[in-house]
Amino acid sequence: MDLLNRSFSHIYIEKEAKQYIESQKILKRFPNSKVIEIDSYKEIFSKNNQNFTLQKTTPKLILAVKKENYIYEGAKVCESFGNENFYYSSSVLNCVYDCEYCYLQGVYSSGNVVIFVNLEDMFQEIERILKERSMYICISYDTDLMALEEITGFVKRWYDFVKKHGNLKIELRTKSSSIKVFSDLEPNPNFIVAWTISPKEFAKQFEKRAVPFEKRVESAKILIEAGWTVRICFDPMIKVEDFYNVYGEMIDETFKEIDGTKILDVSIGTFRISKEYMKRMKKNRVNSLILNYPFHCQEGVYTYSEAENQEMLDFVKEKILNYVDLEKIFI
Template sequence: MITYVEKKYRDNPITQNILKQYPNASVLLISNYKNIFDKPLAKWVEKSMIIAGVKNAISEAPKWYGHEGYGFFFKNSLNCIYDCSYCYLRGSFRNNTTVFFVNYEEIQKQIAEKITQVRKKDPDTPIWFYSSDYSDNLATDSLTQFTQNFIPFFEWFDNVKMEIRTKSINIARLLEYQNIRNTEIAFSLNPSEIIQTYEHFTPALDARITAIEKLIEQWYQVWIRFMPLIETKDYKNIYKQFLLYVSEKIDFSKIYSVFIGWLLYTKRDYTTLLKKDPQLDILYTLEDSRDGYYREKQEVREYFYTLFDKYITETECNRCLEE
């Protein structure tokens, strides 16, 4: 494997931690990660990874994305070690090399500045920072030490929260903390049939449920995101059986919040994904909503709403990206 490292971050402790775990990788020093990342990689190129710094880590989340209040994404990594067929990241970048941004102090400075900016005009409304929109931070935590750097950082603020969205069961590090107020772990769940067909290399449903149980026992505010709900063959039966199963296994009265959401792409991402993977059957179930997005059909969404309201009764099922 080749590891490209921006010269400026060669001695960064996170860089050193990552390199330590790949003692046989060839390390190539580079001046700017974009020189590699912004070019399509030829098929014959060896598997590689990039360690770099990011200048603008924060971007605004769309309205209705998550909780009420101000919402921002922050990026500390690009591309994911998992390979979900439906992932919008497959259409987002010129190549699929994983990039780790290790300039945590700078990212945290940008987050703190954003909080100050918002607080000047609005002292009370909650502010949410969504991590893991460009990767799965928990899955790579042993490399990036993300949780030990960002969970304590967010504890400094009032009414400011970080969401770590994940399919990973890599929770050992999380279990070391106690009394954390400002981090929520949002597990993404889907039926086993969907996981096996479309969520390649991700942990099985039962393993995710076990991780959820452990975190709840410990102290964590756990979210569940039933996303993306997919109109696969026999989906009505598959999702019904799935909800019967999870509502027996998980005590939803202890779940902090539940969101449901479906496949949704911008026109650009949809077209790119379709070009990359014309065999991907679920893309053909979506409709052009004429508001710039491709999403599940209205009747399918209605079916999911009714089903979730019927089986998840202990807590409200919030709808993601829908008024």
């Protein structure tokens, strides 16, 4: 007998969130879920002594109203791709996937998913800033919005928002293959869809519930051929056994399907995580092969040694140069 409840069997909703149309739409998608009213999402999401790993097996949904910090300045460890005024936003906290190396398990004590239903307030804050300067916003760092599109509809709403503002550019990063939302939309060069690509066997073993390598590549190919602006991300790269053969084969297979001349660019990077996050991550996954690697700590960030990083990056860059021009590769 399975003692674990199915995903989203319980939905917690802030009293203030009940009035929002987004909340009602989401609740209608889960007619059999038990709905529990709360005062603040932090009552459930931010409690101490939660079992992140266990919660990820059957996460609960929390609907909330975001009161502050609608956008954040882009982190130094993240690539801005040459864009000025780099930001990221969090309309959803946590991801439906369960990647062993994901930094979110170091950020949050809970494996549950929070959806902020007042996306319009975020848009208003962005519009205020857009009056003064252009913006480049990554909208899917703390979750995978594409994987949640059938629940939230946020990807479509961001698309409509970008369409109104010529000085706004966004990146939607994903490991999903759910591209149905794009079928009736006109490609917009300011709406970048970025796929994180991982080696086949690695994805199967360490990226639980994320779609396989083949489906990610296939979905990226479909959007590229339809005229969308697509970025390919080999980031973070993990030093697995037989790294050079594994990642070399992944790159060859990726560009066997995808025309490297038609993509926006390629992002490559090795695994890196803050010292604080790593401590929590190891606590959640005591037996993780990835997290127990003998990393080096440089300025508060755990990563491979300088020599290891350089060798990995040089190898992957040289492989990619067989398919993509140098100016399109970001490290």
